[in-house]
Amino acid sequence: MIRFENVSKVYNGNTPAVENLNLEIERGEFVCLIGPSGCGKTTTMKMINRLIEPTSGTIKINGKDIMQIDAVDLRRGIGYVIQQIGLFPHMTVAENVALVPKLLGWNPERRRKRVGELLPLVGLDPAEFRDRYPRELSGGQQQRVGIIRAMAAKPDVILMDEPFSALDPISRESLQDEMKRLQRKLKLTIVFVTHDIDEALKLGDRIAMMRAGQIVQLASPEELLRNPTNEFVAQFIGRDRLLTDPDVLTVADVMIKPVTVDPGHGLAEAIVTMKKRRVNSLLVTDENDKLLGIVIPKQIDLTRRGTVADVMRTVTVTTAPDVHLREAFQRMFLDHLDLLPVVTAEGTLVGLLTSTAMVDALSDVIWAEGDAQ
Amino acid sequence: MIRQVLAVFLDPRMQRTLLLQAAEHISLSLSAVVLAVLVAVPLGVWLTRREQLAEPVMATFGLLQTIPSVALLAFMIPLLGIGREPALAALFLYALMPILRSTYTGIKQVDDAILEAGRGMGMTSRQLLFLVEMPIALRVILSGIRVSTVLIIGWATLAAFVGGGGLGNTIMSGFAMVSPGQILAGGIPVTLLALLADYLLGRLERVVTPRSLRA
Numbered sequence: 001m002i003r004f005e006n007v008s009k010v011y012n013g014n015t016p017a018v019e020n021l022n023l024e025i026e027r028g029e030f031v032c033l034i035g036p037s038g039c040g041k042t043t044t045m046k047m048i049n050r051l052i053e054p055t056s057g058t059i060k061i062n063g064k065d066i067m068q069i070d071a072v073d074l075r076r077g078i079g080y081v082i083q084q085i086g087l088f089p090h091m092t093v094a095e096n097v098a099l100v101p102k103l104l105g106w107n108p109e110r111r112r113k114r115v116g117e118l119l120p121l122v123g124l125d126p127a128e129f130r131d132r133y134p135r136e137l138s139g140g141q142q143q144r145v146g147i148i149r150a151m152a153a154k155p156d157v158i159l160m161d162e163p164f165s166a167l168d169p170i171s172r173e174s175l176q177d178e179m180k181r182l183q184r185k186l187k188l189t190i191v192f193v194t195h196d197i198d199e200a201l202k203l204g205d206r207i208a209m210m211r212a213g214q215i216v217q218l219a220s221p222e223e224l225l226r227n228p229t230n231e232f233v234a235q236f237i238g239r240d241r242l243l244t245d246p247d248v249l250t251v252a253d254v255m256i257k258p259v260t261v262d263p264g265h266g267l268a269e270a271i272v273t274m275k276k277r278r279v280n281s282l283l284v285t286d287e288n289d290k291l292l293g294i295v296i297p298k299q300i301d302l303t304r305r306g307t308v309a310d311v312m313r314t315v316t317v318t319t320a321p322d323v324h325l326r327e328a329f330q331r332m333f334l335d336h337l338d339l340l341p342v343v344t345a346e347g348t349l350v351g352l353l354t355s356t357a358m359v360d361a362l363s364d365v366i367w368a369e370g371d372a373q
Numbered sequence: 374m375i376r377q378v379l380a381v382f383l384d385p386r387m388q389r390t391l392l393l394q395a396a397e398h399i400s401l402s403l404s405a406v407v408l409a410v411l412v413a414v415p416l417g418v419w420l421t422r423r424e425q426l427a428e429p430v431m432a433t434f435g436l437l438q439t440i441p442s443v444a445l446l447a448f449m450i451p452l453l454g455i456g457r458e459p460a461l462a463a464l465f466l467y468a469l470m471p472i473l474r475s476t477y478t479g480i481k482q483v484d485d486a487i488l489e490a491g492r493g494m495g496m497t498s499r500q501l502l503f504l505v506e507m508p509i510a511l512r513v514i515l516s517g518i519r520v521s522t523v524l525i526i527g528w529a530t531l532a533a534f535v536g537g538g539g540l541g542n543t544i545m546s547g548f549a550m551v552s553p554g555q556i557l558a559g560g561i562p563v564t565l566l567a568l569l570a571d572y573l574l575g576r577l578e579r580v581v582t583p584r585s586l587r588a
Binding site for chain 2 (some may be wrong): 051072076077078086087089149150
């Protein structure tokens, strides 16, 4: 429904702020424009409501070139939310929210009704908040009003310019959740500028990663995390976040260093080692770290004398350090294994996967996704 | 001295004269301020749209302020003769500056974010001015008008020098008769008028300011 065709913006002869940009935004889509400062994301957004006019190229909304529409009429059909919130301090909440409807000539009764519908959408009780002034609200409440003010006249599109970046972390988090919920519920089309990758990953249906006036990658959050097109995108997303994708993690990323004994170890000694190191198994290796077997407490009969070599079991299932974690975990899960020794192709023991390591790795993934939703 | 002043105030003939002069004084001051508002407010708004002109224009008006009042009044005589007109013209010129300055600053200090929000929502420049900038700047503009009014009520005393009437006449005849009582009898009402105007305009400022804009 919004279509950029070869759009460029050059500010008096300097290098272009936006260069030959093509972008199509679907109805009901939440698109995040993200990139470092000066990448052209804000310019791109402001060209949609003509606060900035393109130097060349065309922007169409519902097939209509926006330069053919009167700027004031165009803007009244597009919601606009800014970082500094920009509520009118001399108007009440109700007057702020009903401003565009008023400019559009809605009658007072209809405006009143609309305010009554909108306030509860962002968790504000109309009876309590309708007649308050912006200064009497917290920052989070103010931006809630800013959001519904942009929605008041049921615009085709809502533009949001870093709307949550000035808020405290708790308000930001809850407003992000509310925004996503509202967008899904009301099928709003939103163009959202941010420099916060977590916010973009959480909110965007698609993310346009921008750099030097161009879109470097346009993709869903999932796709962006899995397949960043280049080093710039990967770096912007952050290595940590990329690594927490279970498909990218390998066994080597989460394996621990196992406690090993040599086959000539006495049984009583083996028990003491387990107690001291607080483990419930010992891996038996030869002098070349080649895995020979495993000893667990119930195999040890202290009434008999002997060495671990006498009681150890051979290990039938092992994995390799470069195996994908997901695969290794599946193996442990299907075979009901608590432990999975990690050996190289040459049979050298290099690590151990434990169920604890599995839980740690899973929780990392869940946390990372929790951050990104 | 107090007795002398009381003597003047209690003289029925003087009472009538003083009332008449006070009425002239108020009418003269009020006319000057109203005319100044009509010119300075639109000019101040216009200057916020032509920023490169703002400083030169305001410096010019500032210069006007520095001309000694008696000199300015005297200067008006060849242009406008004597009587009410030259006095009004001089007072009008004096009243301009505080109103112009306060209008300009009042509008300039409106947060850019608010203007951007307004423009982005589809307000025309006219709507932005009358629905956003003027209401927010109103308090500052009114305080400029208040300063001008108090100033002008004081200076209107000098109107008597060019035959412009007002309480200055009583003060002048006090000078002529070397009568401190008479001088004070003219001066005290001027002071009271200025205080009254200050109070009333202060009240007005508060009334027109929504509670959210009050400091």
